[in-house]
Amino acid sequence: MDEKTIKKIAHLARMSLRDESEVQQRLRESTGILSFIEQLQEVDTTGIVPLANPNDDIQRLRKDEVMTGEIGNAGSAHVLANAPEQNSGYFVVPKIVE
């Protein structure tokens, strides 16, 4: 971990860093946590299948039925109700430049 990595990671996570002192703070913290998690490397995990979820069930499947309400068509009024900015039924964001 170095300052460059911290800046790269912060950018990937879309969180601006206030100033150089925050860079240093994040570097210090991250280095501390990384050295803590580093001890995992001593575990022999050869041939162990990774476990992503403790629930071993089979993925359930849902019927292909259109619904209204929360998990179906919720209505644009509800979908947009908390939007910081909206117009004509759209969410509005600063112009995207490609």
Add this chain to the structure above:
Amino acid sequence: MSSISDLTLDQTRRKLLSKELSAKDVTDHYLSRMEVYKSLNAYITETPDLAQKQAAESDARLANGTARPLEGIPIGMKDLFCTEGIRTTAGSKILGNFVPHYESTVSRKLRDAGTIMLGKTNLDEFAMGSSNTTSAYGNTISPWRRKNGGNEELVPGGSSGGSSAAVSAKLCLGATGTDTGGSIRQPASFCGIVGIKPTYGRCSRWGIIAYASSLDQAGVFAETVKDTALLLEACSGFDPRDSTSANLPVPDFSAALTGDVRGLRIGIPKEYRVDNMPEEIEKLWQQGIDWLKSAGAEIVEVSLPHTKYALPTYYIIAPAEASSNLARYDGVRYGVRQDKPALIDMYEATRAAGFGDEVKRRIMIGTYVLSAGYYDAYYIKAQQVRRLIRQDFINAFEKCDALLTPATPSAAFAIGENEDDPVKMYLNDVFTVSLNLAGLPGMSVPAGLDSQGLPLGLQIIGKAWDEETIFKVGGVLENAANFKAKPFQ
């Protein structure tokens, strides 16, 4: 009126059913206590109007014989459960103005069981913390004080610290929590109450703001084991809206409280005797073992060899999932946006201003361990160790029916302590976190006081889907411990 808050949830329920009390009496009583103890900051949002409306409905139902299982019981709702029409913040600035148009499955089930919601309880921001000091809405202060006269304000534990403080201070009869690495059991232990995290998949995660999806599990707090059984029964069950919810019947948890543990095999994992464990914790643990032994249980030593790797494993998996789960807080569809002319600046400013330090720490680590070149070394490795940890439990449960351990490595600490070093704070979860990795149920039962007069809990760990054994053992421990200490004394 002070007698109302001397009652447990179950006692209150009975008095409501026998009409010795009305839901209005009970609700008003708890609302007035909330006023008195506002300085504990246990609630982020109080909902007295809703509570009174619900109380009126409860009284009508109690009168006409359509009372539901928990009719008229006032509860606190961790502010991580989305509640329709009521601001839901996750303890974060970024959701300071967020009002969901939907009700989480757990809160809906509790509402449908007749409970009355008094408000949304405080928590560590996005449930990341063990002290409730990362909330954007101020610290929750434990109602407990050390008896050394120093009178420092203590943490209620976290992340469900508002809930544990509220139950402990009798600002509600029960409360919900979520537990990703110990966030129910540790605050329960710190506040001298009972807290249970059921098996992963027992309670629906639908409508709970996600921290780490493969670890998050809802649960409940109350004063007694029986009370938690009643609450958990009401909020458990299959939910087709959550792909990880288990399609299993919900047992009658309170019926498991038989008081009889004769012949049960209780495992004592030797690896939980960590270095520098305070003598008081060691003593309390031995005490618990003795209680169960004299109640007729058989004590067996078991081994969970990968225990020491649980915390580092957790601190890879949880931040990794969190870094992705929290990507949706981008100021586009909801939440507090920082206006900037350029999109990327809007994102970066919104998230920088909206998230607190601990959340940022975890997003940084999570992003890092998933990034190109580190994924295998950290994330895959952690998931492999996760399987080993789960296998440890499976092996141990061949020799026993439940495990007994301390719930926390210490009693509650003062606000501000442990804050110099995040890793030190993380050590709070050393006894609790493996259960989340393995998806197992666990309960903290108040079992004694430390030398400062602060509560200490013992943890009972059960097999997957076997909360009943936990309740059974919990009930026996509760009886034996006869824990009568109260805060504010």
Add this chain to the structure above:
Amino acid sequence: MADLIQGETGTWEVVIGMEVHAQVIANTKLFSNAGATFGAAQNEQVSMVDAAMPGMLPVLNEKCVEQAIRTGLGLNAQINETSVFERKNYFYPDLPQGYQISQFQHPIVGKGVIEIDLPDGATKEIGITRLHLEQDAGKSIHDQHPTKSYVDLNRSGCALMEIVSEPDLRGAEEATAYLSKLRMILRYLGTCDGNMEEGSMRADVNVSVRKPGDAYGTRAEIKNVNSLKAVQQAIHFESQRQVTLIEEGKPVIQETRLWDPDKQETRSMRSKEEAHDYRYFPDPDLLPLKLRSGWVDEIRQTLPELPDQKKHRFMKEHGLSLYDATVLIAEKIRAAYFETVVETGKDAKLTANWVINELLGALNKDGKSLADSPVSAADLGGLISLIKDDTISGKIAKDVFAEMYATGKQAATIVEEKGLRQVTDIAEIEAMIESVLAEHPDNVQAYRAGKDKLFGFFVGQIMKKTGGKANPGMLNTLLKEKLDGK
């Protein structure tokens, strides 16, 4: 058939691999019960799940899984019993979750192969690398406001199949042949409507060049190629660009490039790419997808006959040429129409001619699809029966067909109403011949003196007299007998 580029340093081969995103035909989205149809008002087909509201969780649509399996079978591909949904993490306003749920390391469909038809009549096998299920993004609209973009989430969360080919295609023609065949297969299967204009089928094109026999060159991935024509143009431009670069001694960079249809060029999207590190990991809200045993076989039982099978059968069973078979199988409905006509008309080759040249020609001229044909398959079969049993001649049949097309009447009705029944009575035809020969004694003499070409003149005169109704075969035979003086 391969496109080769003649460069300064020799001949270059153009190597193409395709990534096609095909929107799955289903009522609802991949992980929510919101509708998945095209054209709803903005943000009206959006669930709280699709808008990534806090606490919302994905639940997998059975139909989408079935469609992916069905497509996999149609691509002759390996169906994987276990597959895993992962998150692809990046920020974009039309990506509400901040990640796309996709399949990465363990896709639902593995290696397969399809046959493409090249313009010279040859066929070629193209390898399919994989097919996976993933969520579509919403739509950003940039032209509504000078400083803002607008976001519509209707498409957000709709199911896509990403179908990746091996780099087996050589040049633009093969690439478009591949897209056409893939589209045909998807439409046959009913798993994607293949509508490139509405964006339900979108292609990313991977282009590289090499000297024949060399190892693969560095490829560029071209996005925003939204029509077959754009695919051709983009490949021509990009391959030429790469050849020029290499011959100038400059490197080709592995990157994503955008096709600009206005400027007719590809341009680098590198600035956008730089920050990308997708951090794939298994979605913890979903469990591994394990297909219930027997499901794949059940789906296999319901597969329709696929284009290539049908093509080969048409050639074998109906004796059609490769060309005719290829045209007829291009659409499922067209092939079915053809077979219905054959059932009534009993003559496959004749039917193929009529369907391809007359019917499709007429429909094409009117901009109509076969589904709106005014002439039903049974009625066209009726017309062909009349030709077959000599009730009318092929020439008259064309007039009858025009009438059928215009009025929707049946062939037999038109023939009766207009008295178009062919004259097949020998005596009647002979009488007609006698009278025409009598009217043109000079020409008879000239013919007999060796001016063979006059045969046609006589035929024309007789047909004129009969209104074209004389049976042409009989007329020819009898006329020849008369003229040759037998």
